[in-house]
Amino acid sequence: TTDVPLSAVTLLEQAIVIAQQIGDSQSEAFALGRLGHVYECRQNYEQALTLTQQAQFAAANYDSRYLWEWQTGRILQLQQKTGAAIAAYDLAVKTLQTIRGDLANASRDFQFDFRDTVEPVYRELTALYLEQATKRQTQTQREKDLGEMKPEFAAAKPIASALETIDRLRVAELQNYLGEDCTLEANATPVTVVDQKTAVFSSIMLGDRVAVVLTLPAPNHQFRSQVQWLPVSAQTVRTTVNQLRRQLETRSDLANTYQAASRQMYDWLIDPFAHDLQAAQIETLVFVQDGILRSLPMAALYDGKQFLMEQYAIASTLSLTLVDPSRIDRRSLRVLGFGLTQPSVVEGPTFFPPLSYVKAEIDSIQAALPDSKGLFDEAFNLDRLQQELTQNGYPIVHLATHGKFGMDARDTFLVTGGKREKGKGESANNERSVMNKAFDSQ
Incomplete structure (x- = not known):
């Protein structure tokens, strides 16, 4: 003023x-x-x-x-x-x-x-x-x-x-x-080029505008980038993303009404770069999203004939400077899986329903990667998690549970299967664990 x-x-x-x-x-x-x-x-x-x-x-x-x-x-x-x-x-x-x-x-x-x-x-x-x-x-x-x-x-x-x-x-x-x-150790420079078959999409929310940057591999371990501004406001993007997420979560949507919003997000985010992706023979897309776009399931984007996951392998990350670019030896992959299958009560009135498919989910991981371990319910507690991470070198940790993510880390927790001791007149409640403490030494 x-x-x-x-x-x-x-x-x-x-x-x-x-x-x-x-x-x-x-x-x-x-x-x-x-x-x-x-x-x-x-x-x-x-x-x-x-x-x-x-x-x-x-x-x-x-x-x-x-x-x-x-x-x-x-x-x-x-x-x-x-x-x-x-x-x-x-x-x-x-x-x-x-x-x-x-x-x-x-x-x-x-x-x-x-x-x-x-x-x-x-x-x-x-x-x-x-x-x-x-x-x-x-x-x-x-x-x-x-x-x-x-x-x-x-x-x-x-x-x-x-x-x-x-x-x-x-x-x-x-x-x-x-x-x-938690202590974060970032790479000195962002890992912009993953490999010759991978493209990186970076979305950036800037006021009421949204920019999307495509980074493609170039010869001699170089990269080339271009930026496109979405033709709509950031508020329109937020509204469309929220609409799509609500529709995807509606299991009774037999008419597949989500496809309209899914197609719209594809047209905004992917279509402007479709020719470049094909020309570079890209096989994998890595998304580094910003704002509301972090909640968008990119695999569900639809071009009118196929979903994005049918065309490309898809990965997401919060920041490329926090990613180790070295290739993983798939033969040595092991997963430490924790799951909560029973109903849970946290701090009295907060009730979480049972997760019926968690055991089958973790069992399928163990079938695909035989050296993996799955622990459920009472065995899923903070002490056991810290013990497993300290004594065994698991490159992947899979947590299937409920959680709350607040504006502050103090209001953020995952629900574990361990029960805290109850006082007189109290019912046993599930533990709420601040999980980043468990990973502090990793």
Whole structure:
């Protein structure tokens, strides 16, 4: 808003003078930065930029410096100085990377208000990179139409920077969620190229827009990428995904009404790249999804004749920097399977129904991979899980149970078969276990 009271300016100017007089550089930085934001809101960008850069220099520690680096980037972008804006945003992201570990180990009460003050930095920088890539793709296409030979996927560098930035956000989100309960070791660079028969799809939610990036293998262990913006708003995508999920979960849908939404999602996400996938002879699709798209079962996407799983092998991952790219020796695969088949009660009123097909599910895994182990109900408890993971090297852990995933790790749990001791007048309740503790040493 441009309607900022004059008294706010006066108070901030007084705060700057007082902070300078007492030698409080951190308070001086905040007053300068907030005053810069006032001028940003008033669209006086030159004055806003001057004050914000003074705040950067005055900031006594990294915890607040990134705020003014971020603000500098916003103002520069408003001045249409995209290159300088990207440099400022990139500096803010690097500052965040240096302090994220310290904050993850701090008390949860002192964690960032992540969605308001951290996530936008990464997403706004990602948007700048992708807009830059889109312009280069458009220019390349014009030159090709004019008969000038240019390399395909000329926007690879800004796209690679965008993917790296959004992947850093995903790792930071996970670390922020888990806090000190789990240590994440990320690869130095994203594993963008898996093999010559695998393509990687990365979806990115940016405000009310959705971008999809396709990364294909190229000769000499290189890769080539392109970006497409969905022709509809992010809200339309959310509505369609939720509709599809509800329809897929309706077992009485004998008319297959889900196919319309499934076809629509295919047309948005896959169809723009269908020719490139066929030309590259791709066999496997890896999806790194964002936002509501993480809940979308990609195997169920429908092109009008076939489901996506009939055309490609499909895999999903939260972040490519958290994935070990080495091939798995299928001959040595073993699965540790835990399952809950009985009804469960957690913390009194919370009831979970029995999972009738879990035993058959885990039995089929043991039949396919004979060295696997399946444990059910009372044998499915946190102590046994920790024991098995510590004493035996299982590359795959399969958990078939109920759970709750809240906004905070403290409100997130999986239901185990172990019963906690009951007090007088109480019925025995199933244990709720924070499972990330079990994996902490793995």
